[in-house]
Every structure is written in structure tokens, then in C-alpha cells.
Amino acid sequence: MTYEIGVVLSVIAVAVVLFVSEKLSIDTTAILVMSLFMVLGILTPAEGLAGFSNPATITVACMFVISTAIFKSGALSSVGVLLTRVGRRNYLLCLLAVMLVAGLLSAFINDTAVVALLMPVVIQVARDTRISPAKLLMPLSFGALLGGVCTLIGTSTNILVSGIAEAQGEAPIGMFELTAAGVWFLIIGVLYMLLAGRFLLPSRKLADDLTDDFNMGDYLTEIVIQPESPSAGMPLSSSSLVQNLDIDVLQITRDKYLLNATPYTMLRVGDVLKVRCDVEKLKKMKEEKGIKLKSERKLKEEDLNNTSTKLYEAIVTPNSYMVDKSLKQLDFRAHNHGATVVAIRHRDEILHEKLTHTRLSAGDVLLIAADKDQALNLRNNEDILLISETERSQYDYSKIIPVLLIGAGVVFTAATGLAHIVLSALVGVVLLVLTKCIRLDELYKAIEWKVIFMLAGVLSMGTALEKTGAAGLLSGFLVDSIGSYGPHALLSAFFFITFMSTNFMSNNATAALLAPIAIVAAKEMGVSVRPFLVAVTFAASLSFMTPMGYQTNTMIYGPGNYKFVDYLRVGTPLNILFWLLASLIIPFFFPF
Missing domain, CATH: 3.30.70.1450 (Regulator of K+ conductance, C-terminal domain)
Structure with missing residues (x-):
């Protein structure tokens, strides 16, 4: 082991600890790692900062904008209406509809936006039918994750791995290259939830009103x-x-x-x-x-709702400016025209005292007292998602056709090879601005900058692993240990390591670490790189065992009143099932 390899592995080990412990935010850790590689001389400034100009990073930023434009146009508003009608008929039909709708939308639209769109509808359906929201919100998140692996633009992880592959001389992942295998994972996931998973979901009593739900008596x-x-x-x-x-x-x-x-x-x-x-x-x-x-x-809630003030639930979104800040630091009441937070659901506990000094986390549910005007302001606050009612902001329906045409054009040109995905996505964003489908201020707000900085940072880890030979060292160890059992065993090992890692740290960080190693390992065995890249891609996105494994899992944690053990009970069998099936499904569609 050389000095450079030792430095790289040491820095990455520290990064993994920080990713898992969340002592620092994920994007901060990624930028810290990138800076250390440059300061220690492992990477030149040009190599370290290359992640910001990487096609994967730019493509992800563009897809955030396109997803937001589709969302704001109202093109998906009818989906909520349809889901409401279906959901009130039968629980099984509702569960099936929730997962399939979430999966279909997430194949083309950012999955956090899909969950944000459908969560208020699902919660309202649950309350109308007297079903615990916990019976539907986890299937919603899982459906979004499963749909995300069906296309290149389904998740930022898919785009990231494609960018890593291209940087190392491999062909980029095609727009629908993942679809055939991804659909099988979607079908199996839906069948699992219908036949087994639904019995493992918690059946917590549905509170009569929000004061009971938050123990506000x-x-x-x-x-x-x-x-x-x-x-x-x-x-x-x-x-x-x-x-x-x-x-x-x-x-x-x-x-x-x-x-x-x-x-x-x-x-x-x-x-x-x-x-x-x-x-x-x-x-x-x-x-x-x-x-x-x-x-x-x-x-009780009715005592407030009979006056001008009502109670509303709002969730702190994963990339919200409010994360790691207190209500006092945010001056929440002043900036929200007097709306008052009266309770906070944080993970498994409900907080009633010293609320202004409590540091907020992604997924926290705020119980807010507000009048009609204050509620309208809350509904337009992009740092929180109002989930206790299905009323949404006014849409400009005249933008639906141009937005959908531009979105379809981005997919078509990338799928047919007329243009690289980054070029088609960039042109799509320019057209959205020129046609006034999205304003420049909305464009900048649409981009989840924490994700962009995190991607730029984690890409430096892959570069450092490849440049110093650390990827070869680690892949050699895996090939020597497992390769003798054949490529199926090695692929299975990569899938297992990836999904276990992504359940406790960032899925993008996991993919950035393991994709370069997978490429080198496949080459050492003299087999195709493709199945190994697909295994890392799928496993990094199919995270069901923990609430921190993926942003959508975090988003539903508070509203569903889940406990950590609920994810383990429902998600672990599904992850194991996918692990066992991956060594059969992936090689079938992507031969060695």
C-alpha cells in the first residue's frame, strides 16, 4: 500500500463516519473531503473541482428544474383527484394505486417532488377511510424508490453512476437501458407489499383530531x-x-x-x-x-377551527434551509406572518416545551396554529410541506402543454441518441425559461443546491480512488476473496455491500465510492462492467431498511408516526429478497 492510497482510504473512512453519524450535513462532509484531497496533494484543484462541471452534476440540476416546472404547471393535479377516488373504495386497491402511481411518476420526475405531491392526498384518503396513514405512506415512499430505478433520470444516483462510467471510458447508461430490469423490481416490490408487507405495517390508532395526535391536551x-x-x-x-x-x-x-x-x-x-x-x-x-x-x-382542535385560527401539519423537507436551525434562529413567527408552532414531532417523540430552541431535522412535523392568510403563506413556503390538507397553490394550466412537450423532448432526444442527456436537459431548461414556463427566481429555488454540492464532492472520492490505485487495491481484495465463486457471487457481494451502506449513509456517496471499485473488479475478472454498474445503481436507490436511507423515507417518518423498527420490519425482508433476486435478474438483462 502506497502513502497516497493510505491517505485516500483514511480520508474516506473519516467521511463514512461523518456520513453515518451526521455530525456534519452530507454536503458539508462531501466538500470537506474534496478539499482535503486537494490540500493533501492527492488531487489537483482542477481534478478536485471537476465534479462541479461533471455532466452528471449538471444533468441532475437541470432535472430538478424540469421536475419543478412540471409540478408547478398543474400537469399532475389530476393525479391526486384520481388517487382520491380510487383510494376511498378499497384499501388493497388504494395501496396498489399509490405504489403504481408513485412508481410511474418517479421514473421521470424527482422522487421527493412526487412524494411531496402525493403525501397530502394519501393522508387525506387515510383519514377519510379511517385507515392509519402508516398503512399507506411507507408504500408511497417505496413505490417512488422502485419507480426511480426504471429510467436514467429516475434518480440522481442513476445519473451519477452513468457519469462515473463515462469518465472511466465506459458507455453512459441509456435513458431506458434500466427499464426492463427495473420494472421487474417494481413488480416484485408491489407484490411483496400486497402479499406480505401490508401485514408488517404498523396499525397505530388514528387520532380524532390533531390535538390528540400531538398529545396537546x-x-x-x-x-x-x-x-x-x-x-x-x-x-x-x-x-x-x-x-x-x-x-x-x-x-x-x-x-x-x-x-x-x-x-x-x-x-x-x-x-x-x-x-x-x-x-x-x-x-x-x-x-x-x-x-x-x-x-x-x-x-380541542375544533375549538380553534371554529375561529379564524386552525391547526396545520407541516413537514420540514429534506433540503430545507430550516434543517439544523431553531425556530428562534429562523425567527419563524415573524417570517410567517404570525403563524405559531405549538408542537413538534421529532422522530419517535413529541416536543411541547422549549420549542423555539429546538434544532429542526429533516422529516420533523410541525403543528402550526395559523389563520387563513398565514396558511396561504405557509403553503407557498418551499422549506416546509403542508400535509394536513390537500388544497394546493393555484396553477397556471396554460403552461401544461409546453412544459409536457419540453419534458417529452428531453426524454426523446436523450433516448434516441440525438443528443447527450446533459445537452438535452440543458436545452430543455433554456426552453422552459424562454417560454416563461418557469421564472429565473423559481429556477434557482428549484435546484436542490445541497445535492449539487454533495455530488460535486463525492465525485472527488471516486477520482481519488481511481487515480491512486486504491480502487484497484479494494477490488483486488474482493476478487481474491469472492471472485473464485464466479461473477454471480461477486455481483451479489457488490449489491449487498451497496444496499447495506446506503441504508446508513448517503446513497449518492455510496454509489460514488463503489462504482469505481466495481468497474475495476469487473475488468480484473475479464467480464462485462455493465452488470456490476447496474447492481451498484439499483442497490444504492433501493433503500428500505432505515428512515435515513433515502430522502423519501425521511419525509414520511413523522407524518406516518413511524418508529425506526417499522422500517427494519417491513424493509429488511424486501431488501433481502431483492439481494437474492438481483444475481438472477441483473445478469439476465445485462450478461457478463
Whole structure:
């Protein structure tokens, strides 16, 4: 082992630890690794920064824009209506429809956008039919993952592996090259969920309203300002009520008139305040604070919904600016016109206190009290996804035909070989802008920059592995250990290593690490590189065992009220099934 190989393997080992532990965000870790390779002299600046100009990175950025344009045009709005009609008839039919619709859309549109589109519809169908959302949200995510492996543009991972292959002298993956094998994985995945997986899904009780769902009984109440209260005559933000207690005022009733609770609202004696707080603490402090509980009855969702204020659920999206920040840092209430977070569902726990100081994570569900205007602002906030109602932003239906024609043109030109995928995607984005199907500000917002920086960073790992010979060292070890059992065994090993790794770290990072090794291993055995690349591509996207394995799994974690063990129970048999079948399906369509 040379010094350079030792440095590369050491840096990658640190990167894997950071990816798994999430001490740093994935994109930060990727850029850190890229910088270390350049500082340590493993890569030149040109080699280290090449990931930003790599066709795979640019293609992924373009596909984010095209997916957003399709989404915003309203071209998919009828899908939600159709799913609602089918879903209310029969649970099995609903499960089948959810997976197939998600799979079909994800073959051509970014899968996180597909889940964002369908999640509110699926949740509403579940509530209308009195089915736990947990029975449908995991099939939704799994369907999106399965559809993503059916085409080149189905996931960023497919495009990434294609770019790595092309950089090492192999032919890029064709637009529909993965389709034949991918459809088999989709069919098997759907059959598994219909015949076995649905029995493994949790059957958690459906709460009657959101206050029950978030255990808000002891945290929502009404109080009355008494004459002796030091808060009387003061602005809400400066009152001792807010300053000394962990309390959020949702609404003020004064002489039968409803007032918005702004920081500048002057409190008066006799004001009735609907508040979020620890009611038991409030009872102990009510006399000395000059406040009185209006009644001992705990507020329910209907008590709020009968006024101008309603409760809404919103999920923090995977690439949201809000991730790793607190509500106080974000100044959430001010930036959302007074909308107030009254509870947070974080993984397996529900938080009610010290909410403003809680650091948010992707997948966290916020319970927000807001009026109609505030809800409209929340619906247009691209850092969160409102999931408690199916009403969406207004669409410009006049853009549907040009958007679909441009999208179809991108697919057609790439599929027929008239243009490289990066060129067809770039031209498609330019046409979308020229035809005013998407504005420039919407274009920049559509690109998930964390993903772009992460891709640019992880590509440097593949370059370092190949340049220093580390890929050859690792592939030699695998060939010596497993190659004697034949290429089927080695392919099976790559599939296993990839899907196990991607369940605990970024799927793109996993693919960037293993694709170069797979290429070298295939060449050492004297067999075709293609089946090994396809194995890494499929396994990196088919991540079912953990909520952090893929962004869509993270998105459904909170809304489905899942626990970590739910993913293990439902996803592990499916991953093992695919592992066993991969050594048969992949070589059949991609011979050695």
C-alpha cells in the first residue's frame, strides 16, 4: 500500500463516519473531503473541482428544474383527484394505486417532488377511510424508490453512476437501458407489499383530531388577563406573560372580537387568550401572574377551527434551509406572518416545551396554529410541506402543454441518441425559461443546491480512488476473496455491500465510492462492467431498511408516526429478497 492510497482510504473512512453519524450535513462532509484531497496533494484543484462541471452534476440540476416546472404547471393535479377516488373504495386497491402511481411518476420526475405531491392526498384518503396513514405512506415512499430505478433520470444516483462510467471510458447508461430490469423490481416490490408487507405495517390508532395526535391536551387552554396582572397595558412581546413563561399566544378575544396575536398587540384587562403552554405550570403560577384559567376544559382542535385560527401539519423537507436551525434562529413567527408552532414531532417523540430552541431535522412535523392568510403563506413556503390538507397553490394550466412537450423532448432526444442527456436537459431548461414556463427566481429555488454540492464532492472520492490505485487495491481484495465463486457471487457481494451502506449513509456517496471499485473488479475478472454498474445503481436507490436511507423515507417518518423498527420490519425482508433476486435478474438483462 502506497502513502497516497493510505491517505485516500483514511480520508474516506473519516467521511463514512461523518456520513453515518451526521455530525456534519452530507454536503458539508462531501466538500470537506474534496478539499482535503486537494490540500493533501492527492488531487489537483482542477481534478478536485471537476465534479462541479461533471455532466452528471449538471444533468441532475437541470432535472430538478424540469421536475419543478412540471409540478408547478398543474400537469399532475389530476393525479391526486384520481388517487382520491380510487383510494376511498378499497384499501388493497388504494395501496396498489399509490405504489403504481408513485412508481410511474418517479421514473421521470424527482422522487421527493412526487412524494411531496402525493403525501397530502394519501393522508387525506387515510383519514377519510379511517385507515392509519402508516398503512399507506411507507408504500408511497417505496413505490417512488422502485419507480426511480426504471429510467436514467429516475434518480440522481442513476445519473451519477452513468457519469462515473463515462469518465472511466465506459458507455453512459441509456435513458431506458434500466427499464426492463427495473420494472421487474417494481413488480416484485408491489407484490411483496400486497402479499406480505401490508401485514408488517404498523396499525397505530388514528387520532380524532390533531390535538390528540400531538398529545396537546395539557398544552392548549384559555386564560383571562386579571386587573392585577403586570401584563395588562403592555405589548404582547414585552409582557411578563410571554417573557417569564414558555407560552405562545395563538389568538386574543376582546369584547367578542377576535384579534390577531401580534408582538405589538396591547393586552387589556379581560382579554381572553388562547395559548399554548404547560397547563399544570400555569395553574401553579396563575395567582402571582394575575391570570385566570377561563375553564378547566382542555381545548380541542375544533375549538380553534371554529375561529379564524386552525391547526396545520407541516413537514420540514429534506433540503430545507430550516434543517439544523431553531425556530428562534429562523425567527419563524415573524417570517410567517404570525403563524405559531405549538408542537413538534421529532422522530419517535413529541416536543411541547422549549420549542423555539429546538434544532429542526429533516422529516420533523410541525403543528402550526395559523389563520387563513398565514396558511396561504405557509403553503407557498418551499422549506416546509403542508400535509394536513390537500388544497394546493393555484396553477397556471396554460403552461401544461409546453412544459409536457419540453419534458417529452428531453426524454426523446436523450433516448434516441440525438443528443447527450446533459445537452438535452440543458436545452430543455433554456426552453422552459424562454417560454416563461418557469421564472429565473423559481429556477434557482428549484435546484436542490445541497445535492449539487454533495455530488460535486463525492465525485472527488471516486477520482481519488481511481487515480491512486486504491480502487484497484479494494477490488483486488474482493476478487481474491469472492471472485473464485464466479461473477454471480461477486455481483451479489457488490449489491449487498451497496444496499447495506446506503441504508446508513448517503446513497449518492455510496454509489460514488463503489462504482469505481466495481468497474475495476469487473475488468480484473475479464467480464462485462455493465452488470456490476447496474447492481451498484439499483442497490444504492433501493433503500428500505432505515428512515435515513433515502430522502423519501425521511419525509414520511413523522407524518406516518413511524418508529425506526417499522422500517427494519417491513424493509429488511424486501431488501433481502431483492439481494437474492438481483444475481438472477441483473445478469439476465445485462450478461457478463
